[in-house]
Amino acid sequence: xxxxxxxxxxxxxxxxxxxxxxxxxxxxLTFGQMGVINxxxxxxxxxxxxxxxxxxxxxxxxxxxxPVALPVAFGVAGLFGLLLExxxxxxxxxRPLDTLLVTVGVGLILQQAALQIFxxxxxxxEKPAWLDGQLNxxxxxxxxxxxxxxxxxxxxxxxxxxxxxxxSFGRRIRATVQNxxxxxxxxxxxxxxxxxxxxxxxxxxxxAGVAASLIGGTNSQMGAQYIIPAFLVVAAGGIGxxxxxxxxxxxxxxALSYFAYWTTGSLAQVLAFILVIVFLQLRPQGLFTVRTRxxx
Amino acid sequence: xxxxxxxxRTLVATGxxxxxxxxxxxxxGARAGDETAAGGASPAASCVDxxxxxxxxxxxxxLTGGMAISxxxxxxxxxxxxxxxxxxxxxLGKKIEYVQEDGxxxxxxxxxxxxKLLTQDCVAAIFGGWTSSSRKAxxxxxxxxxxxxxxxxxxxxxxxxxxxxxxxxxxxxQIIPAMDFLAAQGVKRLxxxxxxxxxxxxxxxxxxxxxxxxxxxxxxxxxxxxDKDDWTSQVAKIxxxxxxxxxxxxxxxxxxxxxxxxxxxxxxxxxxxxxxxSIAEEEAPAMGHEVTGQYASWNYFxxxxxxxxxxxxxxxxxxxxxxxxxxxxxxxxxxxxxLYKALVEAAGSFDVAKVNAAAKTNxxxxxxxxxxxxxxxxxxxxxxxxxxxKINATNQFDIVWASDKVIEPDPYLEGYDWFPxxxxxxxxxxxx
Numbered sequence: 001x002x003x004x005x006x007x008x009x010x011x012x013x014x015x016x017x018x019x020x021x022x023x024x025x026x027x028x029l030t031f032g033q034m035g036v037i038n039x040x041x042x043x044x045x046x047x048x049x050x051x052x053x054x055x056x057x058x059x060x061x062x063x064x065x066x067p068v069a070l071p072v073a074f075g076v077a078g079l080f081g082l083l084l085e086x087x088x089x090x091x092x093x094x095r096p097l098d099t100l101l102v103t104v105g106v107g108l109i110l111q112q113a114a115l116q117i118f119x120x121x122x123x124x125x126e127k128p129a130w131l132d133g134q135l136n137x138x139x140x141x142x143x144x145x146x147x148x149x150x151x152x153x154x155x156x157x158x159x160x161x162x163x164x165x166x167x168s169f170g171r172r173i174r175a176t177v178q179n180x181x182x183x184x185x186x187x188x189x190x191x192x193x194x195x196x197x198x199x200x201x202x203x204x205x206x207x208a209g210v211a212a213s214l215i216g217g218t219n220s221q222m223g224a225q226y227i228i229p230a231f232l233v234v235a236a237g238g239i240g241x242x243x244x245x246x247x248x249x250x251x252x253x254x255a256l257s258y259f260a261y262w263t264t265g266s267l268a269q270v271l272a273f274i275l276v277i278v279f280l281q282l283r284p285q286g287l288f289t290v291r292t293r294x295x296x
Numbered sequence: 297x298x299x300x301x302x303x304x305r306t307l308v309a310t311g312x313x314x315x316x317x318x319x320x321x322x323x324x325g326a327r328a329g330d331e332t333a334a335g336g337a338s339p340a341a342s343c344v345d346x347x348x349x350x351x352x353x354x355x356x357x358x359l360t361g362g363m364a365i366s367x368x369x370x371x372x373x374x375x376x377x378x379x380x381x382x383x384x385x386x387x388l389g390k391k392i393e394y395v396q397e398d399g400x401x402x403x404x405x406x407x408x409x410x411x412k413l414l415t416q417d418c419v420a421a422i423f424g425g426w427t428s429s430s431r432k433a434x435x436x437x438x439x440x441x442x443x444x445x446x447x448x449x450x451x452x453x454x455x456x457x458x459x460x461x462x463x464x465x466x467x468x469x470q471i472i473p474a475m476d477f478l479a480a481q482g483v484k485r486l487x488x489x490x491x492x493x494x495x496x497x498x499x500x501x502x503x504x505x506x507x508x509x510x511x512x513x514x515x516x517x518x519x520x521x522x523d524k525d526d527w528t529s530q531v532a533k534i535x536x537x538x539x540x541x542x543x544x545x546x547x548x549x550x551x552x553x554x555x556x557x558x559x560x561x562x563x564x565x566x567x568x569x570x571x572x573x574s575i576a577e578e579e580a581p582a583m584g585h586e587v588t589g590q591y592a593s594w595n596y597f598x599x600x601x602x603x604x605x606x607x608x609x610x611x612x613x614x615x616x617x618x619x620x621x622x623x624x625x626x627x628x629x630x631x632x633x634x635l636y637k638a639l640v641e642a643a644g645s646f647d648v649a650k651v652n653a654a655a656k657t658n659x660x661x662x663x664x665x666x667x668x669x670x671x672x673x674x675x676x677x678x679x680x681x682x683x684x685x686k687i688n689a690t691n692q693f694d695i696v697w698a699s700d701k702v703i704e705p706d707p708y709l710e711g712y713d714w715f716p717x718x719x720x721x722x723x724x725x726x727x728x
Contacts, residue, residue, distance in 0.1 A: 016526060119582070123581075123582060124585075143528075146560070212525075216526060217550075221365065221549060225523050261532070264519055269524065
């Protein structure tokens with residue numbers, strides 16, 4: 001076996017894991033920190049991808065449009081998330097199953113809206129020219145676009161953890177998660193914290209959408225393929241644990257890629273998720289655990 | 297700790313329920329055709345009433361769910377064809393009154409709606425469907441009630457029914473011409489990439505047999521589930537296999553991911569071209585410039601110069617909610633409506649038995665936008681010209697190859713000596 005037959009799945013899998021991580025990062029906030037099961041998270045990802053398309057209609061040069069699209073997608077998807085939180089989800093805290101059903105419905109409405117607004121077959125999002133080309137790593141020509149996905153995920157993780165650790169707002173989020181009543185008694189507006197957490201989590205889905213638009217199709221159905229893997233990754237990582245989510249996403253991505261290399265694309269999906277399910281059977285609390293008093 | 301772990305279990309269990317539901321839905325879809333198989337039940341008496349000045353027809357397309365991205369257009373063009381026929385005086389002097397139903401990308405729903413259209417709306421014929429799963433869900437129901445179903449999409453063949461007319465290509469009208477084209481190009485090493493369901497699996501089984509006959513080596517074969525866009529791992533295998541052409545039977549949005557991964561890996565139309573059987577004028581724009589220069593095998597292209605094509609394109613562009621471009625599946629749907637009109641007029645009746653008898657005793661033709669097509673009254677498929685197009689910068693296709701003459705439909709590939717009877721039986725059984 002050539003060395004590139006071993007290295008290719010590792011690199012490709014790391015990029016696949018990075019995309020999964022981007023999709024799961026927002027959930028690790030809304031599901032992990034707040035305990036809200038938001039099944040419309042995949043559609044927020046879709047909103048981010050369509051935002052990238054719209055930005056490209058204004059800024060034609062794709063070299064510039066993708067960097068601009070990232071914050072725009074974050075803001076737009078975040079606002080949709082905020083709207084959902086204020087109108088629906090805040091009435092359903094502590095009712096996870098109701099939230100699940102309602103957000104499945106919201107997801108379907110958003111899908112159908114996208115189908116009505118945009119061409120039904122989807123829209124093109126052009127890759128920036130600076131992502132053309134490959135990097136030779138031990139004989140394997142690794143697509144630069146994959147390196148971009150990994151760097152984007154790394155930047156998002158770094159920014160999120162710095163925000164949670166070092167800003168007063170991050171401290172308020174952590175305080176609310178650890179002990180909601182005590183946080184409130186200390187003068188923290190937990191409502192504001194909830195809203196901002198939901199905005200950020202949904203916004204991160206938008207960023208994931210931009211990355212996804214460079215990998216697959218941008219259409220009304222795109223969110224569906226990410227939602228269940230993303231939930232599994234957050235659950236396997238240990239709810240409320242950023243580092244667990246990172247490790248789980250990377251492990252699933254690499255496992256998927258090696259399985260796909262050795263077997264077939266379809267079997268790889270089955271095998272990778274059997275692994276996750278077996279892992280959750282053995283360790284239902286996930287990789288890492290933390291005591292929380294979050295809403296669920 | 298106890299509250300925490302209880303919460304974990306609830307959350308994990310909820311996730312598992314969601315996953316299980318998704319799996320169950322997928323499973324039901326696959327099995328629906330088998331479970332509702334009608335067997336030899338005698339047809340119920342028809343409730344179709346054509347004594348008035350109108351005739352009721354049913355349109356059954358997924359207007360919601362994943363397949364809506366393709367089927368909405370078919371629904372629209374059926375409406376256009378019906379409007380055109382009504383403007384011209386209708387069928388046997390009766391105006392078409394259509395009942396639109398939503399198959400909702402759910403195969404049991406297709407079966408239920410077929411039942412409803414035939415027994416409650418009492419339509420004389422149903423038009424629609426896209427996926428083979430939807431057709432296989434409709435088939436036992438139209439057979440049980442002795443209705444008529446017109447199916448407009450190219451498919452894997454190996455099927456015929458007295459109650460279904462197929463106006464899209466069967467394999468010898470799309471797959472085999474594509475292979476003839478590749479052989480003419482001097483292709484020696486071919487890679488097969490497909491979505492994981494019945495059409496690509498059957499098509500590739502046929503391709504492998506024909507490739508052996510043509511002296512083309514198959515250097516790899518990869519499948520990815522229909523709902524997955526990421527082709528990165530499989531494209532790495534394609535790069536390693538060094539094919540000189542790729543035969544693409546991927547369907548839907550997964551095609552976009554395939555083209556992106558292919559382009560990311562440094563493959564281009566100049567070095568490793570792709571020939572596709574599911575990328576048409578409707579799909580190409582969603583792939584941007586990365587699909588330029590690739591090939592597709594169809595019977596109809598918008599760029600075809602035939603007597604009736606300009607009018608068809610013009611009418612479609614003017615039609616409300618039109619996508620602005622014409623493509624093979626929508627043209628086949630357009631044909632299906634006119635073919636039905638020709639059949640009924642030859643039979644002088646809307647009665648199913650009389651329509652089927654007319655199909656056998658008359659030569660039913662239609663000057664379609666793809667050229668003149670003729671119905672085969674025995675297998676209920678139509679003759680079609682084969683064309684290969686190359687995608688240009690405006691996402692239209694330049695015709696680079698055409699079959700010498702129209703290709704007669706041969707759904708069971710009985711006229712091809714390289715297709716052994718045992719494999720025919722095996723594939724027919726596997727397709728259900």
